[in-house]
Structure formats: C-alpha cells, structure tokens
Amino acid sequence: MAGYILRRLLQAIPVFIGTTFLIYFMVFALPGDPIIALFGDKTPNPAVVAQLRAQYHLDQPFVVQYLIYMGGIFRGDFGISFSGQPVTEILARTFPVTLRLAVIALLIETIAGILVGMVAGLRKGKLFDGTTLAISLILISLPVFVIAFVAQFVFGVQLGWARTTVGEGAPTIDLILPAIVLASISFAQIVRLTRSSVIETSSLDFVRTAYSKGLGRGRIIPVHILRNSLIPVVTYLATDFGVLLVGATVTEGIFNVPGVGNTLYQAIIRGEGPTVVSFVTVMVLIYLLVNLAVDLLYGLLDPRIRYVK
Amino acid sequence: MSSVSNPRRDAGAPLLEIKNLQVGFQTQNGTVQAVRGASLSLRAGETLAIVGESGSGKSTTAHAIINLLPGSGRITGGEILFEGRDLAKLSQKEMEDVRGKLIGFVPQDPMSNLNPVWSIGFQVEEAIKANGIATGKREIKKHAIEVLKEAGLGDADKRLRQFPHQFSGGMRQRVLIGMGLSSRPKLLIADEPTSALDVTVQRTILDNLDKLTREIGTALLFITHDLGLAAERAEHLVVMYKGQVVESGPSREILQNPLHPYTQRLVAAAPSLASRRIQSSSHSLGDLDYSAPRSVEGLDLIAAAEHRAELQAEAPQREDSIVVENLTKVYKIRGAKGDFKAVDDVSFAIERGTTTALVGESGSGKSTVAKMLLRLEDATDGKILINGTDTAPLRGKELLALRRRMQPVFQDPYGSLDPLRNIGNTIGEPLVTHNIGDRTSRRERVLELLEQVSLPATLSTRYPNELSGGQRQRVAIARALALKPDIVILDEAVSALDVLVQAQILQLLSDLQGELGLTYLFITHDLAVVRVIADNVCVMQRGRIVEKASTDEVFDRPQMEYTKELLNAIPGAGIALGV
Incomplete structure (x- = not known):
C-alpha cells in the first residue's frame, strides 16, 4: 500500500513538469504583448517597457524563461504578478476561499444527489422517479x-435570505448560496448516475440471492445495493471536485467571490505568465492528489481492487 | 430408490403443491405468459427435478415459489401450496419469513451470486442472523463455520474473512449451498446449481448436496437442462416445455420410456445419455444397430455419431493436417517469483478430415493451445506445423494466408458477433479482409453459407440481437467457413447452448466435416460431447497432455486416474437405458 502511494506520487513528477511546461508555453504563445497592454491607451515609454521586460524575464528566450520560473518554484518562489504582489500571496488569499466554496458544493451535491438518485432508482418508473x-x-x-x-x-434580492455578493473576508455562511448554484448541475448528474447505478445493481443476481436468504429490504438496500452502486459515483465526484476548484469562474464572477476562478480569469486576460502557471500548477497538484485519494477509496469500496507494489 | 427404503416419507399431504400456476411478464406488447398452467407436487424429503430448455419456464416456476420473479414478472393465476399455505397470497413481510428459513435457494451462477464487496463470512453470517438461527456474534460465527464445513469448505474458519473473488467457482457454490441450507429449511430449490462448473467439481458438489439434504431431511427441487443429470439426481422428473408440464413421473420410467415427443427429443439429444448408450452397447460404434424413434426429427446424436464413424472407417489413411511438437507457453506473473506454465510440452497430430478433442477442466491450458495454433499468442517453445509449414516465422501476407486456411469458432455466441453489423456483413467480412471476389460474388457466397448452416437467407439483413443463441452459433460457424478453410478450431463451441440446440450444432458440424473434408480441433470440458463428435482425444491437466488415444480407447480403457474421474463425472452412470 505504502509502495503504491509512493509510486503514484513519483508518477506525478513527470505529469507536473509536463503540465507546467505546456501551460507556460501556451501563455507565451498568446497573441499580444502583455507589457504594452499594461499601458492601456497611453503610449508606452520604451525605457519603462524595457525595464519591465527585464524584470519579468520577458526579454529572454522561452526556454530560459521557463527554467528561471521552475527554478523559482523549487525555492518556493512563484514569481511576482504585474500588480507587484508575490504570486504566493495571491495563492494564499484566494485558494482557501475557493476550497471552502468547493467543499460546501461537493457536500451538498453528494448528499442530496445520492439520496435523491437512490430513491428514484428504487422507485423506477414511479412519479418520484419521473419528476426527478x-x-x-x-x-x-x-x-x-x-x-x-x-x-x-x-x-x-426578493426574499432577502442571502447576501447577493460575497466579497473579501465574508463569513462562510455567505458562500452557501453560490455553493448551491455551483452544486446544482453536478447534483443533477449525480442523481442520474446514482439512479442508473442503483437500478443496475438491483437487478444483479446477488441481490436476488440476498432476498432468498430471507433478508428484508431495509437491510438489502444499504448493504447490498447502495455500496455496490457508489463506485461510478465516486469516480464522478473526483473529477467534479477538480472542476469545482477550477471551473467556478462564472459563479465566482456573478457572486463576486474573491476566489481562484475570478483571479485566474483576470490573469489570463492580462497574459501574466507566472500567475497563470502558478495557479494551474497548484490545480494540477490538487487534481493529482484527489485522484490518488479516489483510487485509494476504490479499494475501500471494492475489495477486488488491490494495489500491486 | 424405492419408497420403502426411505423412512422419512409419510403418506400425508405434500410439502409443496403447485396447482395450475400461471406467470406472466409485462412487456410493451402486453403480457407474455412464461408459465401456463404448471402443476407439480413434492413430498417432504423427496427430490424432484424440473427439466427443460431455456425459456421453458422451469426457472420461472422456481422463482415464483419464493416470489422472486425478475423484473415485471407476476403470478397471474394458480396456487403454490407450501405446508397448506398459499405462498402466492403472502405479503412481502410474510414471504421474508418463509425465504431462507423454510425454503432455501441455491442459484445457478456462483460467480454472480455473491456480493463481491463483502466477505464470505459476512454474507453467511447475515443469513444466519436474519433467520434467527443463532444469536450473539460468537454463536453466529461458530454456526457459519459449521455450515460452511458441512458444505465442504474444510478450512472455513481461516477463509471467513476472504472475499468471493478469492474463491474458485466450485468453492463459491459450496458457500451458496451452505447458505441455502444454513437454517435447515424444509425445501431447497437448486436452480442449475452446477451448470457453470467443471464436470468433476459438479459431481462432488452434487454428491455433497445429496448427502446434506438426506441428512437434514430437506426436500430438493432441482432444476436442470440436462436430462441425464436430472434422472441421476432426482426420484421424480417434471419435463417442462413452453411454460407447460408435458410429462411427469418417476425418473427411470421417463428416461426408459418417454411418451411426449419433446421428452423423446430431449432423451435423444442429451450428450450424457448418448455417450452412455454408445458405451453400454458393447459393439463398436460402426456396427451399433440403433434406430431412433422417427419422431425425433433427425435430431439424434447417436445416429450422427454412427454416421460419422462409418465415414471415417471408409476413408483411407491421410496425412497430418496439424502437428504440434513440444509446445510450451510460459506466462510471467507480476509480483510472483515463479513463472506460470500454462502449456507444458504438448505434442499431438491431427489427420486431415478428422476431429481431435482437447479435453480438460478450466485452467488446464486447452484454450491457450488454441490461441497459439491460431497465432493469437506466440509459443514460448515448441513447434506448430500446419500442413507441414512451421507457423512461427510467418509474417504479414504469409500469416494472412495461414489464417485463411484456419478459422476459429468461440464459445460465447453473444460475445463473438458484432452487434452493430448485420448477419450478412458479419459472414462476409472475412471475404472483404482477404480481398476475395467482388460485391456480387460475396453476396452469393454469404447466401450459400447461410444455406450450408441451415439458416434462411432472409437472416442476412438481420442483426445478432434478433437471433437465438443457436442461430448465432450457426452464424459464427458460417463466418468461419467463409474462406473455405481446411481447419476449424472450435473452442467450447457448443458449451453455452441448450441440449437440443447443442445436438443440432453437433450434427451440423459433423455433416459439414463429411461434406467439406474439414479438420476439427474440438476444445471442450465435456467428455459426453466428445463421445459423439471426436475421433481422437487428448486429455489435458495442468498444461500437460496426460492421455492421448482414440475416442473408443479412451472411453473403453482409460489409462489415467484423471481420465477415469472425468468419465465418471458424466451424469447418468447408474441408469439402465433401453437401447
């Protein structure tokens, strides 16, 4: 088991290098000059431009830029954004917000989705199922x-139950409405996934055998149907957690949540290489860890899955 | 066994009495009646077998008893009296108390009937707990071990924590039998309990089941498609056909003097019975003066086997079509120290136009031999000569030419046809691959092939899901014949089929061999089938050929203990048959 985890972590290294390189290259290849763009409509002063270029290593060839950046990462230095803030600081400020939002959304969609999906699956073809x-x-x-x-x-606005915008330093309770919005689509997916999985499992031979042993529905549903049905749902949840961390851009924008999605969006618009790459790097790391956690969770759900050293 | 020798039997009311049972399934086109007025009765301690092909309603009847009909199935009429109570009228809750406690159930497929995510111990213990057989954790565990030991799991105490995938099929079936009998039920329903298992395993498990039900005094309702097996294991037989009981009575009587045409067909088609019969006549097959009742519609395995034997006797000495020398296949196992020798120093030769059967249990390496012959796997060591050519160095065009002369037919008629291609395209595909003929000539060839395997030409535009299992296997055979090969490798090609369909396919294969001079390598686990189709037999065990001789010799004078075991495992040994 420990060997398996170590191997998976080692496998993450080339993935890490590959993704950062790709992202860095893509930002580099973006059309337009980010420094000129900083000046907006004003005519840029060539001396200032040259100084800024040197500061952000934009005068160097691409590979050198990348190596300088990677060298920084290993010293814990993620570079400096165009607004002069160290990227690490921006990361430290925005990630906890988005993480909180994602976790709340994940909890809502998991609990509600599995519950509703299970009931719909067990009452296949009935009114509840159709409505769902x-x-x-x-x-x-x-x-x-x-x-x-x-x-x-x-x-x-109308009911006044929640605040319309979240803003800096808002309490967690304000995140619930955006979290529900964020969870809504995945909730629907999980309901459908759980439903079809429950229907499939219910028709399997071992469920009939469980009935033939004299067990009641009250035991068969949680013990023999639900656990077996959860494996595809867990797979979905894992990828969805990643999506929640990354793809909350729109929701964060509408509710003005100072999270990752919002910040990353701004950075992409401005062509801020170090900021974009740093954010994506952290996301990739989270994605890798979440996937590892899910693979380990499979082992708990299904004893047939065992890890080879 | 006569009724006098069984002291448990009382003359009172039957334990189970089914009267005019009707079961229907709701479909989009209305109700389909699966069981139409079935009646049977079973006294305490007796054994009764329901025999029939798939779709005959035998399993549906069994499931109706414990009210576990699949999907939209409903009991639409009749009574199921168990100890005088009509089970069809019980509520779900009342039924829960009957299931497991009074009526045990052993399902068909041990691979799918245990929940893969819970340990064996957990699943046995929950049955014991649910039926109130024991209370307290320790007591329940003790009882679970006891039950499993009875069912033949000697090391049950050590294996309680293991999961189903760590058990072999036979072991899982023992667990299921143990579970079914754990509360000493009055009736045990066994739905084809061993049809998914190797023959020798089947025998030990059924012996054990016999012994247990006798000791406990449980009545046994046994469901099977194999008439030989049914007659061997049950005192009474009920033959079902299209949802109705067509014949019932004492096993021996039915077997010796079947009255209904369907039963007669079953008797003629059962390979176990046919092989017994061929064996019990002391003549060699060629002189066997056997005439089948004409009502069996030419579906007679013995007649087919006889015809084959005559043809083979007339044929002159022929050269070898397949020669295998010291064939070995070694698989490296990840994480394990040693390698696994799937095939170990196997040599045999097959004469052109003859059939050699490769017999063995699952895991004996017989399918690996087939894969190497077909060049789907490379041999680790040894030589394969097809018509004198070593196949190992063949590449590209030469390999394609080899494949053209050697075609496979696999076991699963559901898995081996592409569901998205119609039958005509499926059969014609090899012609396209090998670039033979044009559109029109291919079409003609497809129709010719369909006729050869006795399928109507209209099937060519249909899709696999519209066909029955037997029809699909005919399609697979037609596809194999498309390129006019000399060699056909049949890997368990009839194992998944019902006896009647199996008999038809065996006959078809036999006819095609006579017509086209085909050479067959016939891979199977069922020696009974071998008796009627093969000229020579190689018995494989753990990757090695342990016995190699003509079919007559293997059946008359088996040399190895293992071969004898396989022969003994053919059901129907103790039944006198009127030849």
Whole structure:
C-alpha cells in the first residue's frame, strides 16, 4: 500500500513538469504583448517597457524563461504578478476561499444527489422517479449563469435570505448560496448516475440471492445495493471536485467571490505568465492528489481492487 | 430408490403443491405468459427435478415459489401450496419469513451470486442472523463455520474473512449451498446449481448436496437442462416445455420410456445419455444397430455419431493436417517469483478430415493451445506445423494466408458477433479482409453459407440481437467457413447452448466435416460431447497432455486416474437405458 502511494506520487513528477511546461508555453504563445497592454491607451515609454521586460524575464528566450520560473518554484518562489504582489500571496488569499466554496458544493451535491438518485432508482418508473428525471434534465440544460442570476435575484434580492455578493473576508455562511448554484448541475448528474447505478445493481443476481436468504429490504438496500452502486459515483465526484476548484469562474464572477476562478480569469486576460502557471500548477497538484485519494477509496469500496507494489 | 427404503416419507399431504400456476411478464406488447398452467407436487424429503430448455419456464416456476420473479414478472393465476399455505397470497413481510428459513435457494451462477464487496463470512453470517438461527456474534460465527464445513469448505474458519473473488467457482457454490441450507429449511430449490462448473467439481458438489439434504431431511427441487443429470439426481422428473408440464413421473420410467415427443427429443439429444448408450452397447460404434424413434426429427446424436464413424472407417489413411511438437507457453506473473506454465510440452497430430478433442477442466491450458495454433499468442517453445509449414516465422501476407486456411469458432455466441453489423456483413467480412471476389460474388457466397448452416437467407439483413443463441452459433460457424478453410478450431463451441440446440450444432458440424473434408480441433470440458463428435482425444491437466488415444480407447480403457474421474463425472452412470 505504502509502495503504491509512493509510486503514484513519483508518477506525478513527470505529469507536473509536463503540465507546467505546456501551460507556460501556451501563455507565451498568446497573441499580444502583455507589457504594452499594461499601458492601456497611453503610449508606452520604451525605457519603462524595457525595464519591465527585464524584470519579468520577458526579454529572454522561452526556454530560459521557463527554467528561471521552475527554478523559482523549487525555492518556493512563484514569481511576482504585474500588480507587484508575490504570486504566493495571491495563492494564499484566494485558494482557501475557493476550497471552502468547493467543499460546501461537493457536500451538498453528494448528499442530496445520492439520496435523491437512490430513491428514484428504487422507485423506477414511479412519479418520484419521473419528476426527478425531468428536474435533473432542466438543471443540466440550463447554463450555470442563468441559475446563478435567478438564485441571486430570488433568494438574494426578493426574499432577502442571502447576501447577493460575497466579497473579501465574508463569513462562510455567505458562500452557501453560490455553493448551491455551483452544486446544482453536478447534483443533477449525480442523481442520474446514482439512479442508473442503483437500478443496475438491483437487478444483479446477488441481490436476488440476498432476498432468498430471507433478508428484508431495509437491510438489502444499504448493504447490498447502495455500496455496490457508489463506485461510478465516486469516480464522478473526483473529477467534479477538480472542476469545482477550477471551473467556478462564472459563479465566482456573478457572486463576486474573491476566489481562484475570478483571479485566474483576470490573469489570463492580462497574459501574466507566472500567475497563470502558478495557479494551474497548484490545480494540477490538487487534481493529482484527489485522484490518488479516489483510487485509494476504490479499494475501500471494492475489495477486488488491490494495489500491486 | 424405492419408497420403502426411505423412512422419512409419510403418506400425508405434500410439502409443496403447485396447482395450475400461471406467470406472466409485462412487456410493451402486453403480457407474455412464461408459465401456463404448471402443476407439480413434492413430498417432504423427496427430490424432484424440473427439466427443460431455456425459456421453458422451469426457472420461472422456481422463482415464483419464493416470489422472486425478475423484473415485471407476476403470478397471474394458480396456487403454490407450501405446508397448506398459499405462498402466492403472502405479503412481502410474510414471504421474508418463509425465504431462507423454510425454503432455501441455491442459484445457478456462483460467480454472480455473491456480493463481491463483502466477505464470505459476512454474507453467511447475515443469513444466519436474519433467520434467527443463532444469536450473539460468537454463536453466529461458530454456526457459519459449521455450515460452511458441512458444505465442504474444510478450512472455513481461516477463509471467513476472504472475499468471493478469492474463491474458485466450485468453492463459491459450496458457500451458496451452505447458505441455502444454513437454517435447515424444509425445501431447497437448486436452480442449475452446477451448470457453470467443471464436470468433476459438479459431481462432488452434487454428491455433497445429496448427502446434506438426506441428512437434514430437506426436500430438493432441482432444476436442470440436462436430462441425464436430472434422472441421476432426482426420484421424480417434471419435463417442462413452453411454460407447460408435458410429462411427469418417476425418473427411470421417463428416461426408459418417454411418451411426449419433446421428452423423446430431449432423451435423444442429451450428450450424457448418448455417450452412455454408445458405451453400454458393447459393439463398436460402426456396427451399433440403433434406430431412433422417427419422431425425433433427425435430431439424434447417436445416429450422427454412427454416421460419422462409418465415414471415417471408409476413408483411407491421410496425412497430418496439424502437428504440434513440444509446445510450451510460459506466462510471467507480476509480483510472483515463479513463472506460470500454462502449456507444458504438448505434442499431438491431427489427420486431415478428422476431429481431435482437447479435453480438460478450466485452467488446464486447452484454450491457450488454441490461441497459439491460431497465432493469437506466440509459443514460448515448441513447434506448430500446419500442413507441414512451421507457423512461427510467418509474417504479414504469409500469416494472412495461414489464417485463411484456419478459422476459429468461440464459445460465447453473444460475445463473438458484432452487434452493430448485420448477419450478412458479419459472414462476409472475412471475404472483404482477404480481398476475395467482388460485391456480387460475396453476396452469393454469404447466401450459400447461410444455406450450408441451415439458416434462411432472409437472416442476412438481420442483426445478432434478433437471433437465438443457436442461430448465432450457426452464424459464427458460417463466418468461419467463409474462406473455405481446411481447419476449424472450435473452442467450447457448443458449451453455452441448450441440449437440443447443442445436438443440432453437433450434427451440423459433423455433416459439414463429411461434406467439406474439414479438420476439427474440438476444445471442450465435456467428455459426453466428445463421445459423439471426436475421433481422437487428448486429455489435458495442468498444461500437460496426460492421455492421448482414440475416442473408443479412451472411453473403453482409460489409462489415467484423471481420465477415469472425468468419465465418471458424466451424469447418468447408474441408469439402465433401453437401447
């Protein structure tokens, strides 16, 4: 087991190098000059431009820029953003916010999604099942910003249950509404996934055998159906957690959450290589760790999966 | 066994009495009746077998008893009286008390009937707990070990914590039997309990099941498609066909004097019975003066085997089509120290136009030999000569030419056809691959092939899901014949089929061999089938050929203990048959 984890962590190294290189290259290849763009409509002063270029190593060839940057990372230095802040500071400020948002969203979609999906699956073809399928289809079809604006308007403006914007240093409770919005689409996916998985498992031979042993539904559903049905759901949750960390851009924008998505979006627009690459690097690391955690979780859910040294 | 020798039997009311049972399945096109007025009765301590092909309603009847019909199945009429109570009228809750406690159930496929995510101990213990057989953790565990030991798991105490995937099929079936009998039920329903297992394992497990039910005094309702097996294991037989009981009575009587045409067909088609019969006549197959009742529609294994034997006797000495010399295949196992020798120094030769059967249990290496012959795997060591050519160095065009002359048919008629291609395209695909003929000539060839395997030409535009298992296997055979090969490798090609369909396919293979002069390598675990189709037999055990002789010789004078075991495992040994 320990050997397996170590091997997986070692495998992460080439992935790490590869992704940072790719991202760095893509930012480098973006059209437009980020330094000129900083001056907006004003005519740039050539001396200032040259000084800025040197400061951000933009006068060096691409590979040298990349190596300088990577060298920094290993010393814990993620570079400096165009606004003069160290990237590490921005990371430290934004990641906890997004992480909190993602965890709340994940909890909501997991608990509600599995519960609703399970009931729908067990009552296949009944009213509850049909209603659930229809609602989940609507949720999947709606763009997230529509859900976000409607939620913001109904719960924030009309009912006044939640604050419409979050802003810097807001308490966790303010994150619940954006988290629900964020969770809504994945919730629909999890409902459908759990439902079909439960239906499939329910028709398997060992479930019939469990009935033939004289067990009641109250035992068979949680013990023999639900546990076996969770494996595909766990796979989905893992990738979704990654998506929540990265793809919250729109929701964070609408609710003005000072999180990763928002910040990354701004950095991409400005062509800030170090900031973009640093954010993506951290995301890649999180993704790798989450995936490892999920693979280990499989082992707990399904004893057939064992790790070869 | 006569009724006098069984002291447990009382003359009172039957334990189980099914009267005019009707079971229907809801489909989009209305209700489909799976069971149409089945009746049977079983006294305490007796054994009764329901025999029939798939779709005959035998399993549905069994599932209806414990109200575990799959999907949309409902009991639409009739009574199921168990100790005088009508089970069809019980509520779910009341049924829970009957299941497991009064009526045990042993399912068909041991691979899919244990929950893969819970340990064996957990699954046995929960059955014991649910039926109130023991209370307290320690007591329950003790009882679980006891039950498993009875069922033939000697080291049950050590294996309680293990998971189903760490058990072999036979061991899992023992667990399921132990579970089914754990609360000493009055009736045990065994639904094809051993059809997924190797023959020798089947025998020990059924012997054990016999012994246990006798000791406990449990009545046994045994469901099988194999008439020989049914007659050997049960006192009474019920033959089901299309949802109805067509014949019932004492096993021996039915077997010796089947009255209904369907039963007669079953008797004629059962390979176990056919091989016994061929064996019990002391003549060699060629002189066997046997005439089948004409009602069996030409579906007669013995007649087919006889015909084959005559043809082979007339044929002159022929050269070898396949020669295998010292063939070895070694697999490296990740993490393990030693390598695994799947095939170990195997040599045999097959004459052109004859059939050699490669017999062995699962894991004996017989399929690996087939893969190496087909060049789907490379041999670690040894030589394969096809018509005198060493196949190992062949590459590219030469390999394609080799494949053209040697075609496979695999076991699973469901898995070996592409569901997205129609039958015509499937059969014609090899012609396209090998660039033979044009559109029109290929079409003609496909129709010719369909006729050869006795399928209607209209099938060429249909898709695999519209065909029955037997039809699909015919399609697979037609595809194999498309390139006019000299050699066909049949890897368990009839094992997944019902006896009647199996008999048809065996006959087809036999006819095609006579017509086209094909050479067959027939891989199977079932010696009974070998008796009617093969000229020579190689028995494999743990990667080695342990016995190699003509079929007559192997059946008349088996040399090795293992071969004798395999022969003994063919059901129907103790039944006198009217030849």
